[in-house]
Amino acid sequence: MITIGVYLAHPRPGSFNHALYRAVVDELRERGCEVRTHDLYAEGFPPLLSAEETGTVDPAECPTDHQLARHQAELATLDALVLIHPNWWGMPPAVLVGWVQRVLAPGVAYKLGSADGEPTGLLRAGRALVLNTSDTPEAREHDEFGDPLERIWAACVLPYVGVTDVRRTVFRTVTDSPAALRTDWLRQAREQAAALLG
Secondary structure (H helix, E strand, O other): OOEEEEEEOOOOOOOHHHHHHHHHHHHHHHOOOEEEEEEHHHHOOOOOOOOHHHOOOOHHHOOOOHHHHHHHHHHOOOOEEEEEEEOEOOEOOHHHHHHHHHHOOEOOOEEEOOOOOOEEEOOOOOEEEEEEEEOOOHHHHHHHHOOHHHHHHHHHHOHHHOOOEEEEEEEEOOOOOOHHHHHHHHHHHHHHHHHOOO
16 A cells, blocks of 8 residues: 655645645545544644754763654655645745654654765655645746745755655635635645556
């Protein structure tokens, strides 16, 4: 059975991000996947990386964070990841940035394999789907900003931990989008989730 982790980072329960999350989870479950779901805001995931976690303090002095330990242990069991979040200032929400920094830790998600800092990814998950919402028109996103979320996920984070197949879709512009368009976006999200299994 394929195991997929689906991670949502949006604070408002009625958001379109939540609708995307439900659509993806439903599609994957209908196709027989084991789906590990995480609404990071609802879980109250603590995003602040501590000094202990950076290795600057004696490990014997590190308090045990059971929630973090569960996320890290689960990560090792996943065949694929789905990350759902809005574009805020060209970045994911802080809770997801903190999740990356704390969960995708050295020895858990990667190890440095050479003197020049080239990493070896440790994750079993070879595929990831990133679904973003945005109110920035596509031309402006690319021409003025260089699509920073594409750089974050497809160049900086996911390949570093061993995810070589990174798929990303941006639904824009979300504010004031008509219901029919949102329905079509949800259909697309389900199709893309299903395509992770191929």
